[in-house]
Amino acid sequence: MKCRHFGACGSCTLYKLDYEKQLERKAERLRGLLAPFYDGEIERFASPDSHYRARAEFRIWHEGGRADYAMGNLSKDGNVIIEECPKVIRPVEERMEPLLEAVNASPVLSRKLFGVEFLAATTGECLITMLYHRPLDESWAREARALEEQLNASIIGRARKQKVVLSREFVTEELEIDSKKYKYRHYEGGFTQPNPYVNTRMIAWARERAAEAGGGDLLEAYCGLGNFTIPLAENFSKVLATEISKNSIKAAKENCALNGVENIEFVRLSSEEMTSALRKERQFNRLKGINIDEYDFKCVLVDPPRAGLDEATRELITTFENIIYISCNPETLARDLERLSQSHEVHAAASFDQFPHTEHLESGVFLQRRQINP
Numbered sequence: 001m002k003c004r005h006f007g008a009c010g011s012c013t014l015y016k017l018d019y020e021k022q023l024e025r026k027a028e029r030l031r032g033l034l035a036p037f038y039d040g041e042i043e044r045f046a047s048p049d050s051h052y053r054a055r056a057e058f059r060i061w062h063e064g065g066r067a068d069y070a071m072g073n074l075s076k077d078g079n080v081i082i083e084e085c086p087k088v089i090r091p092v093e094e095r096m097e098p099l100l101e102a103v104n105a106s107p108v109l110s111r112k113l114f115g116v117e118f119l120a121a122t123t124g125e126c127l128i129t130m131l132y133h134r135p136l137d138e139s140w141a142r143e144a145r146a147l148e149e150q151l152n153a154s155i156i157g158r159a160r161k162q163k164v165v166l167s168r169e170f171v172t173e174e175l176e177i178d179s180k181k182y183k184y185r186h187y188e189g190g191f192t193q194p195n196p197y198v199n200t201r202m203i204a205w206a207r208e209r210a211a212e213a214g215g216g217d218l219l220e221a222y223c224g225l226g227n228f229t230i231p232l233a234e235n236f237s238k239v240l241a242t243e244i245s246k247n248s249i250k251a252a253k254e255n256c257a258l259n260g261v262e263n264i265e266f267v268r269l270s271s272e273e274m275t276s277a278l279r280k281e282r283q284f285n286r287l288k289g290i291n292i293d294e295y296d297f298k299c300v301l302v303d304p305p306r307a308g309l310d311e312a313t314r315e316l317i318t319t320f321e322n323i324i325y326i327s328c329n330p331e332t333l334a335r336d337l338e339r340l341s342q343s344h345e346v347h348a349a350a351s352f353d354q355f356p357h358t359e360h361l362e363s364g365v366f367l368q369r370r371q372i373n374p
């Protein structure tokens with residue numbers, strides 16, 4: 001089977017519905033899940049309905065001496081050859097075909113190539129990771145370097161226990177939020193929001209909520225590479241931002257410097273570790289030089305993975321006046337709201353269509369502590 005449109009490869013499950021209908025269906029689902037906690041307006045942020053994904057992974061299918069992009073189950077009958085993929089942003093789309101032509105023209109580049117990953121930015125930069133089932137040698141590096149020049153892209157080769165970085169291992173994304181430009185290094189293999197257009201709207205929405213939260217300091221968990229942290233920091237005196245991934249924390253510090261922001265401390269702590277540090281149950285060397293007691297936290301921002309919040313973190317954040325919760329799974333968001341809404345009230349909610357043509361839904365809620373009547 002061949003895919004020239006959305007859908008045939010199976011990763012675009014809603015492609016048969018027109019885009020407005022998809023949005024309406026997702027909004028209904030979110031409205032239903034939030035109904036026990038919130039009956040106000042849910043702002044809706046649409047995506048461009050094509051060319052919105054800045055990262056994409058394809059398998060490589062070899063048949064009859066030719067390599068093709070493929071998706072799905074790579075058995076003889078189960079694979080879908082990808083001829084065009086309108087979901088990827090232009091800097092990926094423009095390079096897909098020339099890359100494949102180069103691979104098909106070169107036995108050195110094509111031998112045991114089994115996957116290609118693209119990571120691009122709206123600035124036009126593109127990073128391509130080529131995955132092999134064989135060790136990569138100097139002849140591969142020579143040809144791949146020529147391909148870097150031809151495609152105006154950075155190439156990384158990966159094989160078992162081997163990673164060959166020919167030039168750079170990141171792209172620089174530039175997002176305009178409330179008329180200000182923010183630069184981010186997006187590293188190969190690190191978490192990045194896939195849809196830069198919707199990401200921009202998400203950050204702006206979170207910034208508005210941060211302004212409403214009204215000063216003091218911010219605690220953030222699951223901060224990744226500082227995607228929200230950096231543009232939100234000017235709403236607070238100080239920010240303590242935590243995250244489990246060492247590489248993401250390294251990128252976050254670089255991004256902070258790149259944007260000249262000086263009031264953020266990024267610390268590698270899992271949410272569980274952050275919670276036990278704040279509860280004074282454990283001390284961490286990684287917090288050396290940071291006095292947690294000096295923070296006057298008025299607001300917490302969480303953006304957990306699909307599993308949502310762990311129990312201890314969920315309890316911890318009920319002690320904050322303001323909670324900004326960004327979620328990539330409305331089911332675990334609803335589960336967490338069961339607890340959070342006992343002490344806090346939902347004041348705003350939004351849906352962000354990060355993943356058009358799929359059932360996936362990103363959302364945000366803003367909670368403030370309930371006033372207790374004297």
Ligand SMILES: C[S@@+](CC[C@H](N)C(=O)[O-])C[C@H]1O[C@@H](n2cnc3c(N)ncnc32)[C@H](O)[C@@H]1O
Nearest residue numbers: 191222223224227243244245270271303304305
């Ligand atoms: C949905 S991403 C959000 C990242 C970031 N806020 C952004 O917008 O790019 C979730 C992040 O949580 C991190 N993470 C996963 N499990 C974690 C845990 N137990 N504690 C802290 N961070 C965790 C991941 O490494 C990832 O960066």
